[in-house]
């Protein structure tokens with residue numbers, strides 16, 4: 001009985017976006033996405049950060065999870081502000097959201 005209640009709670013906690021979402025991981029999506037779209041300014045080794053904050057570093061998977069709430073805020077949703085010059089497809093932004101919301 002108690003297990004059934006727990007299952008219902010867990011089911012509710014998972015966002016709708018996760019239903020039928022393609023399996024999305026750091027290895028099959030996140031690493032490439034961050035490298036391509038974010039690391040030019042946010043890697044610790046970046047040669048020109050364009051004033052990206054020194055404490056917002058994306059070097060590897062741990063950084064993604066550490067900053068997941070902020071990344072969701074600035075890089076997904078209706079009005080993303082990162083990267084500052086845009087250029088990320090809608091499909092990739094959705095995939096990023098799936099990774100951050102459903103894969104942990």
Ligand code: HEC
Nearest residue numbers: 037038040041050051052053056070071074075082083084
């Ligand atoms: C061209 C350089 C550049 C790129 C590329 C870039 N950023 Fe940024 N980022 C900045 C700058 C500059 C700031 C600080 C100014 C600001 O917050 O608008 C910033 C701030 C942030 C912050 C902190 C925001 C806050 O409110 O504290 C996050 C999180 C972030 N970026 C995530 C990302 C993600 C995720 C990507 C890739 C999808 C990305 N950035 C790509 C330059 C960049």
